[in-house]
Amino acid sequence: MKVSFFVTCLGDMFYVNAAKSAVELLEHLGCEIDFPKAQTCCGQPAYNSGYHKETLEVAKHLVETFEHAEYVVGISGSCVFMIHEYVHLFEEGSEWQKRAIALKEKTYELTQFIVDVLDVEDVGASYDGVATYHTSCHMTRLLGVKEAPFRLLENVKGLQMIDLPNRHDCCGFGGTFSVKMSDISEQMVDEKVEHIEETQANLLLGADGSCLMNIGGRLSRNGSPVEVKHVAEILNSRGDV
Numbered sequence: 001m002k003v004s005f006f007v008t009c010l011g012d013m014f015y016v017n018a019a020k021s022a023v024e025l026l027e028h029l030g031c032e033i034d035f036p037k038a039q040t041c042c043g044q045p046a047y048n049s050g051y052h053k054e055t056l057e058v059a060k061h062l063v064e065t066f067e068h069a070e071y072v073v074g075i076s077g078s079c080v081f082m083i084h085e086y087v088h089l090f091e092e093g094s095e096w097q098k099r100a101i102a103l104k105e106k107t108y109e110l111t112q113f114i115v116d117v118l119d120v121e122d123v124g125a126s127y128d129g130v131a132t133y134h135t136s137c138h139m140t141r142l143l144g145v146k147e148a149p150f151r152l153l154e155n156v157k158g159l160q161m162i163d164l165p166n167r168h169d170c171c172g173f174g175g176t177f178s179v180k181m182s183d184i185s186e187q188m189v190d191e192k193v194e195h196i197e198e199t200q201a202n203l204l205l206g207a208d209g210s211c212l213m214n215i216g217g218r219l220s221r222n223g224s225p226v227e228v229k230h231v232a233e234i235l236n237s238r239g240d241v
Helices: 009-013 015-028 044-048 052-065 077-088 097-105 110-117 137-142 146-152 182-199 209-221 230-236
Strands: 003-006 032-034 071-072 108-109 126-133 159-163 201-205 228-231
Touching: 003 077, 003 228, 009 015, 009 209, 015 032, 015 110, 015 182, 015 228, 015 230, 032 201, 044 077, 052 077, 052 097, 071 077, 071 110, 077 108, 077 137, 097 108, 097 201, 108 110, 108 228, 110 146, 110 230, 126 146, 126 230, 146 159, 182 209, 201 209, 201 230, 228 230
Parallel strands: 003 032, 003 071, 071 108, 126 159, 126 201, 201 228
Antiparallel strands: none
């Protein structure tokens, strides 16, 4: 099976280990990876700021960039949802909308692809640790991917998962929300951190780099020992347990 890898901006610049782990994991599961070098940002920052005309140009570029792909797999539920959202940017029934629909139908978030397309729930991973998991808003509420990460993590040998209290609460990032409404955002991430610390887990996992960056930054400023990792890094672990 051929997979075109959608690295996303954060995966490319800040979560390189997560991107590398995702590629290695997909190869371990028998996928042939293609990396289109012309890929760019999905356009979500512009779209969420109301610049829909500018987002349209980004959407056209990514539609063309991934048009050859058999499947497109990304490591961010939020960015994958943005690609799905392209359908609503184009004129109803237009050729561009048809091309956007074709891209939407073959574009998946990593854990969603492994569970729903590859039909795999045990990737053979092993990791010695106690973890809790943050469910990002875009991935669960908009993209609709709720169970796939948990099904995969439950089968990681040696990993103990602890339920995060109020796990569906937003972390307060929300892209430009954290900039425009910084006081509210700060209170939201403080609540998230309090719940993480309640679990006494030594590891926080998630599938969106933006949320992990926001929460991880707060944990770091608080001097917390909780480590933050993308779910791909754990699913690609093959350590002794």
